[in-house]
Amino acid sequence: MELAINGSANTLSVSDEVFGRQFSQDLVHQVVVAYRNAGRAGTKAQKTRSEVNGTTKKSKKQKGGGARHGALTAPIFVGGGVTFAAKPRSFEQKVNRKMYRAAMKAILSELARQDRLTVVDTFDVEATSTKSLISKLQGLNVGTRPLIVTEDASEHLYLSARNLRYVQVRDVQGLDPASLVGADTVVITAEAVKKIEEWLA
Incomplete structure (x- = not known):
């Protein structure tokens, strides 16, 4: 050539x-996504209701006060924990050398x-x-x-x-x-x- x-x-x-x-869109997409994910920090962190700084004492009596609630650290309250809190993680995806080189050639x-x-x-x-x-x-x-x-x-x-x-x-x-x-x-x-x-x- x-x-x-x-x-x-x-x-x-x-x-x-x-x-x-020959161009392989699926292969190239997989390798590019894996490359970009490897550069992500993965350091995002949020607190669950057990990690929020606050008392776990029941906020009001059980009956006679409307809706029944326990601790104010619950996710439904402002300043409470997060229901599915994000934790530090690695976004790395495994791509072997043969796949990487084939994608670069494509x-x-x-x-x-x-x-x-x-x-x-x-x-x-x-x-x-x-x-x-x-x-x-x-x-x-x-x-x-x-x-x-x-x-x-x-x-x-x-x-x-x-x-x-x-x-x-x-x-x-x-x-x-x-x-x-x-x-x-x-x-x-x-x-x-x-x-x-x-x-x-």
Whole structure:
């Protein structure tokens, strides 16, 4: 399989196994959800009626006062406990390595089929300059949510993209399925493509 290199008459030969795989929506959905869930803190905590600070003494006599109630720590009272109180938990879902790599291949292949994968020889900025980065991206026509993938993203590139709300920068080691799926266009260097092939082969 051949990928066109932007701004060059040359093409980049890539593996059909990595960039020509059939898309599996169910697999990609499962892996993306698992990836996002792994980033959740899971620290939400609420108190049950037994944990609320307050007396458990019966609030009023049983008869003659209308509705019958016990302690004011009951969930029906303001300041009382929560009926099904949230407790700290882990949202982690198990995804084995074979599934993760298959999903990454499926996403990259679909991006290539939809012409949302722009291969360039190199991509960097000489100094930290958001203006320079904007100029480079405008020349590539990458939409409003581009993802820049390089073999080893420089600090200048990271800092230049920091003030751009929808522009993301990743190196090959930091590439993840959620950022690939959420990008309008993926701008990737030829060297990064080769490293991804070695990783996913």
